[in-house]
């Protein structure tokens with residue numbers, strides 16, 4: 350979408366950004382009217398379940414797939430959504446539709462599984478009496494919810510602004526990639542707590558960068574981010590096996606030294622690792638060692654080698670980290686040592702280490718760098734453009 354539109358515009362207008370007593374004037378190219386309205390992002394809130402809880406705290410309207418109004422009310426007490434005999438049940442009320450769209454009168458008053466969301470929701474029937482729920486959310490509201498869930502709202506304004514642009518860019522990339530699919534993003538990809546993630550301070554910083562995204566060669570790209578790199582971010586090809594590109598190629602980071610995640614050590618039981626690998630169809634037994642293979646510029650392995658009773662096996666290191674659990678294995682930059690029934694992992698940083706280092710962004714902001722400088726450090730060779 351963006352790649353197709355941006356090249357026809359030849360000149361950008363610098364956008365000045367005033368905050369408090371300081372004026373930050375940076376080269377954000379202002380393509381403000383490029384998209385005629387703020388995009389809507391489709392987010393998978395509930396995936397293929399038999400039950401979910403719904404409550405609505407304002408007047409609401411329910412429409413079918415043809416957008417015909419089939420019900421409305423003044424509010425809805427907490428009740429259960431389910432599917433039976435080809436119809437969608439909301440509490441005891443039955444709708445003979447394969448899909449329902451619910452819009453509240455006031456933004457943020459639709460509650461699904463105790464989480465409040467802005468925008469509208471769609472309940473879509475799946476096979477075997479299951480259904481999914483997709484939120485259709487204004488991208489700026491969604492970015493606020495994610496930034497507030499990803500970063501403490503007490504952090505420096507420029508760190509919050511940098512995070513906002515990274516999230517918006519990532520979301521716009523996904524929206525472009527999955528434009529013909531039922532949803533653009535699922536809840537596994539980004540931390541998102543709905544309205545609960547928003548705070549006035551976060552909303553203000555998101556608003557300050559409204560519509561600003563990063564492009565490389567006038568293409569939007571997946572602007573990955575993570576908690577703490579530990580000294581050097583990694584190339585996207587090294588971690589995810591995707592094509593390398595300058596903005597995701599890895600840079601020195603001297604700004605995350607103060608992160609509480611700089612160093613970590615965890616004992617993980619071998620039986621626990623074996624169980625998780627077996628559940629993911631990686632059959633291993635009696636593990637004796639797990640070592641990183643081919644460490645990158647920041648010491649994150651691209652693969653791990655697992656030694657077990659029948660030999661050894663290699664797998665993508667980040668996949669291994671996520672399988673074992675990111676709360677146990679914080680990063681793939683580790684040394685390990687066998688310890689009887691467990692393996693002791695000692696490592697640096699938290700996360701996959703590609704793109705923006707969040708603690709690094711906070712460190713740069715504390716040293717006085719602007720959000721545009723922070724983004725240009727972590728994503729080399731990008732342009733910042735405002736597209737709506």
Ligand SMILES: [Zn+2]
Nearest residue numbers: 602605706709
């Ligand atoms: Zn860092």
